[in-house]
Amino acid sequence: QVSELENQKLDLENRLQEQTVKLKGKVPACQSFLSIFRSNEAQNEVSIKEKERLKVNTQEIEGLSNGLVQDETQDEVQSKIKQETTRLTVENMDLEEKLDMKDRIIKKLEDQIKTLTKTIEKAEAHVPNSSKEYIxxxxxxxxxxxxxxxxxxxxxxxxxxxxxxxxxxxxxxxxxxxxxxxxxxxxxxxxxxxxxxxxxxxxxxxxxxxxxxxxxxxxxxxxxxxxxxxxxxxxxxxxxxxxxxxxxxxxxxxxxxxxxxxxxxxxxxxxxxxxxxxxxxxxxxxxxxxxxxxxxxxxxxxxxxxxxxxxxxxxxxxxxxxxxxxxxxxxxxxxxCQNGLDSELLKQAVKQLFFLIGAITLNSLFLRKDMCSCRKGMQIRCNISYLEEWLKDKNLQSSNAKETLEPLSQAAWLLQVKKITDDDAKEICEHCTSLSTVQIVKILNSYTPIDDFEKRVTPSFVRKVQAMLNNREDAPQLMLDTKYLFQVMFPFTPSPHALELIQVPSSFKLGFLTRV
Known part of the structure; x- marks a missing residue:
């Protein structure tokens, strides 16, 4: 039994020795592993620190980046603010100018109101019964x-x-x-x-x-x-x-x-x-x-x-x-016009004057051979056109004044027209409807050329015209009656003026009268 125990002890020692040898063989490896582990652990610590440092750097960079973005945004905002400020400043200046202008206008109007008020007060002072209603x-x-x-x-x-x-x-x-x-x-x-x-x-x-x-x-x-x-x-x-x-x-x-x-x-x-x-x-x-x-x-x-x-x-x-x-x-x-003459009466007066101008001119033409020429016909026609233009300027075309010049106008035409052929004679008879036969013949007989380009009217041509006019029933007298007066018409034109508003001017010296 003792020997078994010794054998077991010996066996255990041998196993222990073997394990010790084995362990001794593993010690360098463990040491190496440990050193590697420790080395890795140190590196890990360095890495962790580096990470932390990088993290801090990253955070700083992110902070800087955010700051830059904010700066750029602020620049844009500031730029827009400057633009808006400039616009508002200009607009404000415009408004101030308009306001100043309106102030000046208001001041001017206020001055005018004061002036008018004083004028009205003065007028009212001269008219003590201005509130009175007149009849x-x-x-x-x-x-x-x-x-x-x-x-x-x-x-x-x-x-x-x-x-x-x-x-x-x-x-x-x-x-x-x-x-x-x-x-x-x-x-x-x-x-x-x-x-x-x-x-x-x-x-x-x-x-x-x-x-x-x-x-x-x-x-x-x-x-x-x-x-x-x-x-x-x-x-x-x-x-x-x-x-x-x-x-x-x-x-x-x-x-x-x-x-x-x-x-x-x-x-x-x-x-x-x-x-x-x-x-x-x-x-x-x-x-x-x-x-x-x-x-x-x-x-x-x-x-x-x-x-x-x-x-x-x-x-x-x-x-x-x-x-x-x-x-x-x-x-x-x-x-x-200044005297307020009614327009219809004015037209009748102008018509009478134009008749006188035409009649006196035509009568003088009948009596003066030296005036019966083509050139004088042109002159008369020109003067008639001045009179017609005067009527137009005064808006008197409806006065029938122009028609009173028709005999003179036809006489001027007769002096200018060709007077040779049968067709000429026919045209004269058809055109000169406001002249009598006696007057037409008188002008033809009195026609006096003033240069070599004109020809005297032949007696045969005059007789030809006279024969064509034989059937006419017109007045035998040569001269126009310059004293002739057109019948005057007084149209009824109601006054637009209210009697109750009419005041007696002081210049009339009628202060002894009283408006009612």
Whole structure:
């Protein structure tokens, strides 16, 4: 048993020794492994540190990168902010300029308002009863009649009336007095006022019968007074264009149709005297300007020139030119317009003047062989065209004034046309419808060539024309009646002016009257 134990012990020792040997053989390997492990572990530590360092670096780089991105974004934002700031600055400057301009305009308007307010206050100071409502009458006393006629008719000067006043204001004031007498239902007062008014107009036109401006002024006012008597008569035919307020202003108690007839007759007499005054002024200019004055050398489509002041010598008529006639016509026209003459009356007056110009020129042509030439025919036609242009400039084509020049126009054509063959004779007969046979033959016989290019009209040609005209039924007289007067027509033209708004100008010196 002991030996077994010894054997087991020995066996165990041998195993232990073997294991020791084995382990000793493994020690270097373990040491080597351990050193490698330790080396790896050290490297791992280095790697971990490096990783941590790299991580820190990476974080720093990321931080820098984010910072750069933020910087770039901020630059863009700042750039946009600068642009927007610049735009807003410019816009603000524009708005400030506009605001300044509006401030200046407001200041200017405020100044104007102050000025107008002061003007209105001054005007109101002169019109203490401005709030009073008027009914379009003027109160007067019977003993005031003479002063009214003296101040409003006899002493009134046209040039002191026409500026800044409604046309026919004296006539309207007279009618407002008529309304007052009618309102009082005083027949004697009304009759007396109408009589002194008509007598006053008769007196003023008689005293100034050669004064064109006075005749024009009182023709216009007589016409307006007549129209007021019609417009406010209460007769239906004259009330069609009235406003309701104007119809309220109609006469209530009296029929003044008899006075209307008297005024109408007076207006006709004034008109014809007015025509005579104009004719007397323009007549000396007609033959020198239309017939004698030579402007053909300068014809270039322009209006004639060469107006010279008239000499004191009566015989020195050659100083008048076509321009003299046109200037005189324009003076007549502007004066009639300033005095508010009705357009239809104005047209009739111009028509009468054009008839006179044509008739006097044609009569002079019949009497003067030296004027019966082709060249003179051209001159007359040229002058007629100036008159036609004047009508057009004044918008008077509808006056029929141009038609009154037709005989003269045909005579001018006859002087220029060829006068040799049968066809020429036929054309003359067909064209010269406004000339009588006697007048055509007279011009043909008087035709006088002024150079070698023209030929005298042969007696056989004249007889040929005369034979063709035998069947014509026309007047036997040669000369035109220069005193002929067209019948005047006074159209009814209602006044648009409200009587209740009409004020009496202080220059009329009628302060003793009272608006009602």
């Amino acid at each position: 379009g009458m003027i109160e007067y006393k019977k003993e005031d009649e003479e002063r009214i006629i003296q101040n409003l008719i006899l002493d009134l000067k046209p040039r002191g009336v026409v500026v800044n006043m409604i046309p026919g204001i004296p006539a309207h004031i007279l009618f407002m007095c008529v309304r007052y007498a009618d309102y009082l239902n005083d027949a004697d007062m009304l009759k007396s006022f109408m009589n002194v008014t008509i007598d006053g107009i008769k007196q003023v036109v008689k005293e100034h019968s050669e004064d064109f401006e006075m005749m024009s002024f009182w023709l216009s006012n007589t016409y307006y007074f007549l129209n007021c008597l019609k417009q406010y008569s209460g007769e239906e035919e004259f009330m069609k264009c009235n406003t309701p307020r104007q119809n309220e202003n109609c006469l209530k108690h009296f029929d003044l149709s008899e006075y209307r007839q008297i005024l109408s007759d007076l207006a006709i007499r004034i008109y014809y005297q007015f025509i005579v005054v104009m004719e007397n002024s323009i007549q000396p200019m007609i033959v020198p300007g239309m017939l004698e004055y030579e402007s053909l050398q300068g014809i270039s489509g322009l209006k004639p020139t060469g107006f010279r002041k008239r000499s004191s010598s009566i015989d020195n008529t050659d100083t008048y030119t076509m321009t003299s006639i046109l200037q005189q016509l324009s003076y007549f026209y502007s004066t009639m």
